Amino acid sequence: MPIISIAIQKGGSGKTTTALNLGAALSEQGKKVLLIDADPQANLSQSLGIEDEPRFNLYSELKKEILQEGGRLADAIVSTASGIDVVPASIDLAIVELEMAGLMGREYLISDLLKPLADLYDYIFIDCPHSISLLTVNALVASDYVMLPLPGEFLPLKGVYGFMRQFDVIRKKLNPHLELMGMVMTKYDDRKQMNVGVKRQLEEKFDGKVFRTVIRTNIQLAKAQEAGKDIFRYDRSSNGAKDYRNLAEELMNRSLVLNESIEMFQEMQAVIA
Numbered sequence: 001m002p003i004i005s006i007a008i009q010k011g012g013s014g015k016t017t018t019a020l021n022l023g024a025a026l027s028e029q030g031k032k033v034l035l036i037d038a039d040p041q042a043n044l045s046q047s048l049g050i051e052d053e054p055r056f057n058l059y060s061e062l063k064k065e066i067l068q069e070g071g072r073l074a075d076a077i078v079s080t081a082s083g084i085d086v087v088p089a090s091i092d093l094a095i096v097e098l099e100m101a102g103l104m105g106r107e108y109l110i111s112d113l114l115k116p117l118a119d120l121y122d123y124i125f126i127d128c129p130h131s132i133s134l135l136t137v138n139a140l141v142a143s144d145y146v147m148l149p150l151p152g153e154f155l156p157l158k159g160v161y162g163f164m165r166q167f168d169v170i171r172k173k174l175n176p177h178l179e180l181m182g183m184v185m186t187k188y189d190d191r192k193q194m195n196v197g198v199k200r201q202l203e204e205k206f207d208g209k210v211f212r213t214v215i216r217t218n219i220q221l222a223k224a225q226e227a228g229k230d231i232f233r234y235d236r237s238s239n240g241a242k243d244y245r246n247l248a249e250e251l252m253n254r255s256l257v258l259n260e261s262i263e264m265f266q267e268m269q270a271v272i273a
């Protein structure tokens, strides 16, 4: 039941595309997946065919938490044709930051809301907004892992270092068990020197943290999103579908390895004690 935030403080990086299609790929593998749309732009909700803002959504439940009226995410879950569940966003998420600003424990609202759901799903992904805002902090505090999608086109290293500084602060002050799951290259084209160079540089700096699978540039991914579908229901033989299927495979293996190392660590501690 890992909770995984998909974050990076830059729009157009592939966060929403990754939440949607990685979630759908895992669901195809028989996993139970919940997506949380924490971006006021509600791209993820729209990409799942949710056009009108549902009455119950992440904002409505956060608001109840702020007012101490007991928010319940279960009330806001929408089952989609993709086989995945989603808690949709609301444009009001843009103002929730102000509403929670003065609140004691404001960093723990999403974490508290997710607690009753954690055991019901194999994977929970939180699609974060483009800023390291209070919503993103809430997402990271609620998470076991964070995954960074990075297009190899822009200079992502700066953004990554900026993000990692925040990551360290959150680990130190708010959520010591947050782990960097990894970075995944998106909109990748191995004929572009820039893409290949950026990937290599990341592999050198963050040893073992760059997913072997890359998500190639594939127009079908953008078209699927526009059509309100995941890539498997839109074009299951596309490169986009292949890449997200491979990423899901790698993620499942990787979380096994992570679990094993946690177990090993616990065993070692037990021996030392």
Ligand SMILES: Nc1ncnc2c1ncn2[C@@H]1O[C@H](COP(=O)(O)OP(=O)(O)O)[C@@H](O)[C@H]1O
Pocket (backbone or CB within 6 Å): 010, 011, 012, 013, 014, 015, 016, 017, 018, 043, 186, 187, 188, 215, 216, 217, 218, 219, 221, 222, 223, 225
């Ligand atoms: N691998 C890809 N190939 C082509 N287009 C992509 C790819 N990944 C994402 N896109 C498109 O790029 C745009 C930004 O992606 P998105 O996932 O919304 O980024 P973010 O959530 O980080 O802002 C969207 O229009 C999306 O459909």
Ligand SMILES: [Mg+2]
Pocket (backbone or CB within 6 Å): 015, 016, 017, 039, 043, 044, 127, 128
């Ligand atoms: Mg997005």
